Amino acid sequence: MTTSPAAAIQKSAFTPNIRQFIIVGNPNVGKSVIFGLLANKYVTVSNYPGTTVTVTKGWMELPEGPIPLIDTPGVNNLTPNSEEEVVTRDIILSSQACDKVIQVLDTKNLKRGLFLTIQLSEMKSCAILALNMWDEAKLRGYELNIKKLEEIFGVPCVPTVAIQKKGVYDLKKHECRHFSYKIQYHEAIESALAKLSKLLPPSGISLRAQGLMVLSGDETFTGSLREKVSEEVFRRIMEIREQAEHMLNRDLRRAIDNARMAEAERISTLVLKQTQQPRIRRLWNGLERMTTHPFGGFVILCGILFLMHHFVGVLGAGVLVDLTENRLFNGIINPAMIRFFDFLMPFAHEHVIADGIVLPEYALGDSHLSVFQSLFRFVHDFFVGEYGAITMALTYGLAIIFPVVITFFLAFGILEDLGYLPRLSILLNRLFKTIGLNGKAVLPMMLGLGCDTMATVTTRILDTKKERIITTFLLALAVPCSAQLAVILFLLQGGIGMKGILVWVSIVVMVFFLAGWMASRLVPGDDNPLILEIPPLRIPSLRNIVLKTLARVEWYLKEVIPVFLIGTGMLFLLSELNLLALIERFLRPLVVGWLGLPSQSAEAILMGFFRRDYGAAGFIHMFEKGILDQAQILVGVTTITLFVPCVANALIMIKERGYKMAFAMFAIIMVMAFGVGGLLNQILQRGWIVL
Numbered sequence: 001m002t003t004s005p006a007a008a009i010q011k012s013a014f015t016p017n018i019r020q021f022i023i024v025g026n027p028n029v030g031k032s033v034i035f036g037l038l039a040n041k042y043v044t045v046s047n048y049p050g051t052t053v054t055v056t057k058g059w060m061e062l063p064e065g066p067i068p069l070i071d072t073p074g075v076n077n078l079t080p081n082s083e084e085e086v087v088t089r090d091i092i093l094s095s096q097a098c099d100k101v102i103q104v105l106d107t108k109n110l111k112r113g114l115f116l117t118i119q120l121s122e123m124k125s126c127a128i129l130a131l132n133m134w135d136e137a138k139l140r141g142y143e144l145n146i147k148k149l150e151e152i153f154g155v156p157c158v159p160t161v162a163i164q165k166k167g168v169y170d171l172k173k174h175e176c177r178h179f180s181y182k183i184q185y186h187e188a189i190e191s192a193l194a195k196l197s198k199l200l201p202p203s204g205i206s207l208r209a210q211g212l213m214v215l216s217g218d219e220t221f222t223g224s225l226r227e228k229v230s231e232e233v234f235r236r237i238m239e240i241r242e243q244a245e246h247m248l249n250r251d252l253r254r255a256i257d258n259a260r261m262a263e264a265e266r267i268s269t270l271v272l273k274q275t276q277q278p279r280i281r282r283l284w285n286g287l288e289r290m291t292t293h294p295f296g297g298f299v300i301l302c303g304i305l306f307l308m309h310h311f312v313g314v315l316g317a318g319v320l321v322d323l324t325e326n327r328l329f330n331g332i333i334n335p336a337m338i339r340f341f342d343f344l345m346p347f348a349h350e351h352v353i354a355d356g357i358v359l360p361e362y363a364l365g366d367s368h369l370s371v372f373q374s375l376f377r378f379v380h381d382f383f384v385g386e387y388g389a390i391t392m393a394l395t396y397g398l399a400i401i402f403p404v405v406i407t408f409f410l411a412f413g414i415l416e417d418l419g420y421l422p423r424l425s426i427l428l429n430r431l432f433k434t435i436g437l438n439g440k441a442v443l444p445m446m447l448g449l450g451c452d453t454m455a456t457v458t459t460r461i462l463d464t465k466k467e468r469i470i471t472t473f474l475l476a477l478a479v480p481c482s483a484q485l486a487v488i489l490f491l492l493q494g495g496i497g498m499k500g501i502l503v504w505v506s507i508v509v510m511v512f513f514l515a516g517w518m519a520s521r522l523v524p525g526d527d528n529p530l531i532l533e534i535p536p537l538r539i540p541s542l543r544n545i546v547l548k549t550l551a552r553v554e555w556y557l558k559e560v561i562p563v564f565l566i567g568t569g570m571l572f573l574l575s576e577l578n579l580l581a582l583i584e585r586f587l588r589p590l591v592v593g594w595l596g597l598p599s600q601s602a603e604a605i606l607m608g609f610f611r612r613d614y615g616a617a618g619f620i621h622m623f624e625k626g627i628l629d630q631a632q633i634l635v636g637v638t639t640i641t642l643f644v645p646c647v648a649n650a651l652i653m654i655k656e657r658g659y660k661m662a663f664a665m666f667a668i669i670m671v672m673a674f675g676v677g678g679l680l681n682q683i684l685q686r687g688w689i690v691l
Contacts, residue, residue: 020068021060022091024120025104026112027074028422028535030132032056033162033544034104035071038171054460055087062172076112078119079216079253082463086220092123093204100176101127107137107144107159108536110272114264117153121179122212123205127155128176134159134167136536141275149271154180163541183263186255189215192244199237201228215241216253288537291423301427304420308411316407325399334391338384344376378576387575393568397561397648401451405556408454409549412447416548417540429530435513436520437462438530441471448479453649454556455479456656466525472657473519476645477669478512484608488637495623495633496691503689507638511676567647580606594678595635596685598627608640609647630691631684639677644669 021038025031039058056071072091073084080086092101101120105113120127131144146157156174160167184190196211203210213221214237226234245252290296384391415421424446425439432441440462448455452475459468459475480488488504520527574580587602595601604619619636622628628636644650644666654662683689 019099020070021100021102023069023071023102023104024088024092024116025074026076026106026116028419029074029104029106029113030160030162031074031104032071034102034130034132034160034168034171035069036547037162037165037168039069039071055091060172075116077257078116078123079213079218079257080220084463089220092120092125099126101125102130102171103127104130104132104160104162106133106535107131107272108133108140108142110144111261111264111268114267115260118181118183118260118263119209121153121181122183123209124178125205126176126178128171128174129153129155129157130160130167130171131157132160132162135161135164136538143273143275145271145273149267152181152267152271154178163544183259185259186248188244188247189252189256191247192240195240196237199229199233199240200225212256215244216256217241288423288534291420291537292426292534297423297427301424304415311411312404312407316404320403320407321400324403325395329395329399334384334395337390341380341384381576382569382572385572387568387572389565389568392571393564394561396568397564402556405451405454406549406553408447408451409552410545413545413548413552414540417538417545419535419537422534425530426534433527434520435474435516436470436523436527437467437516438528440530441467444471444475445479448475448481449485452476452479452481452645453652456649456652457559459656464525464528466520466523467528469523469657469661470516470519472653473665473668474512474516476649476653476665477515477642477672478508480508480641481646484641488641495628496630500630500634500691503691504634504638504641507676507680508641511642511672515672564648567651571647590674594674594681595639596681597632597636598622600627601632601636604636605640605643608643609645609650631681634691635677635681635684638680639673642669642673642676644673 023031023035023038035056035058038060055073058069058071059066060069061067070091072088075082075085075088077085078089078092080089103113103117103120105117117129129149131146137144144159146159150157155177158167158170158174160171162168185193192215193208193211196214197207200207200210200214210221210225214225222238225237229237241252248255291300381388383389386392421443425442427439428442429439432439443461444455444458446455447458455475456472459471462468462471571580574583584602584606587606588599591597591602591605592599600622601619604622619628619633619640623633645653650662650666653665657665684691
């Protein structure tokens with residue numbers, strides 16, 4: 001019996017039972033591009049066991065046969081500060097002596113990569129160094145002494161330009177070698193390492209590396225270590241650490257990291273030299289500095305947002321959605337499916353299978369006929385009814401959101417490959433610190449303006465649980481998706497003009513920062529500083545953008561569309577059980593009495609949960625009929641903007657944050673939405689804001 005490559009990948013992904021290749025590197029060094037070139041079509045993407053961090057696994061062909069290949073999350077340190085770093089460290093820990101580590105470095109920023117190289121050398125890994133972005137280093141006037149670097153670490157060093165496929169396949173030709181380099185630490189640390197080496201159990205890495213993890217206070221490592229040694233040995237290990245810290249009279253982790261960084265800088269200075277940069281490069285450097293300038297950076301940001309609005313908002317959410325929703329689904333697919341199911345109805349009324357025999361309708365009793373008709377109506381409505389799997393779920397997921405998703409993924413991929421997103425994080429970092437976040441949270445927030453469901457999933461990139469909770473909460477509360485935003489702006493502009501739009505924006509922004517400020521003080525956990533390497537601005541690779549967009553579209557179809565189907569199924573059952581009407585009647589007194597809106601608004605607000613743009617569209621319908629005045633338009637759109645997110649996003653929130661945390665967020669959001677809407681109604685009635 002033979003094992004398929006895909007099955008073998010799954011089997012060997014995180015266990016040391018067969019030889020495998022592990023790709024390691026800092027974020028934004030081209031690691032995933034190299035993985036894509038080395039791995040063939042047998043590629044899987046899945047969460048690392050027990051985490052929300054995704055790991056990509058592939059199959060690399062070598063002369064001796066196919067070998068598993070793992071692309072680990074990008075990290076800056078193997079003494080973990082984040083879940084991604086824990087996952088990468090654990091994959092290396094689970095490796096064995098015959099495994100090969102391919103470390104990808106950014107040649108022009110060698111010091112940053114060598115910090116990781118030193119840690120890999122302490123683990124005695126068998127490795128090859130891929131010196132990527134070699135062309136950009138040359139463009140900036142850098143010259144690297146490869147021979148000297150190989151002599152220092154004792155492993156092969158291969159120059160690569162991943163996006164041009166240069167040097168990547170040479171990585172297969174070189175035999176990996178174990179690191180021969182050793183850094184010398186302070187006497188107190190070296191003494192402690194000697195003592196620890198007699199107590200620590202054998203592992204996939206050297207005892208010296210294990211000892212450094214213990215001395216660095218790596219709780220994720222010491223937690224697993226405690227299960228492998230006796231209580232007495234573990235107590236002795238902790239005593240050695242405390243004694244070393246007392247002798248050094250400073251934080252051990254900081255001392256170890258500072259020594260590594262100083263050594264990385266020394267080696268980088270020794271092997272990497274910079275000559276005069278070309279004039280075009282100096283001009284490009286000026287543009288790079290401008291993107292993070294306190295004034296010029298915001299000017300560039302406004303220009304990018306303007307272009308994204310026209311590409312995603314106008315082309316994607318406007319032109320393409322009109323083609324897919326109105327012309328394709330509502331014009332062709334949905335009518336055809338409805339006619340198909342309606343065509344079955346006369347046949348169903350005339351003949352029924354009873355005990356394996358086809359009987360005419362008159363041969364059945366009235367009770368049998370009634371049950372059969374009810375069953376058929378149920379099936380009919382499940383697929384093509386008001387809340388049908390085809391007429392709502394697939395129409396919503398494929399006709400309305402999918403065009404927005406594609407255009408947003410393309411725009412996001414361009415900004416990502418351009419190297420702009422880290423600069424945006426730096427630009428807005430100080431502002432986001434006021435709400436307990438750092439500049440990394442900008443990325444999910446930007447995605448939220450396209451689709452909050454996708455954005456909630458991308459909160460995985462944030463380093464701490466606290467940041468992920470706050471960002472998920474703010475996305476659900478005050479970041480309207482593109483479909484809802486387009487409808488709201490149409491209503492506001494047509495109903496209350498630019499002044500009303502400014503009032504609405506001011507309220508939503510104020511609620512966003514006030515809620516974030518409160519959440520940052522209520523959610524447990526320390527604030528996390530922004531530690532981010534700024535890559536250079538570069539011309540994006542069309543091939544790379546297309547490949548990444550296709551990969552993300554595949555994720556959307558596999559992960560999000562099923563959520564739409566589940567959510568619509570839930571909505572259909574609520575409708576069948578008459579619970580929707582019950583919820584609507586429950587909301588009506590609150591909507592009329594507190595918000596000052598017409599009774600029909602209760603249905604629009606409720607529909608906003610199932611489809612955010614439906615809620616806004618309901619207010620447009622009332623506006624066109626003359627039911628709403630200007631004040632009611634403002635109150636209505638403010639409430640539905642802050643109201644609980646759509647059912648698809650709600651399900652993703654439950655999946656990512658757990659049902660307890662998600663339902664707590666829903667309760668807080670509902671209180672805030674109706675609270676802010678009611679206060680705004682009171683202010684408008686008293687004439688404190690005149691539209």
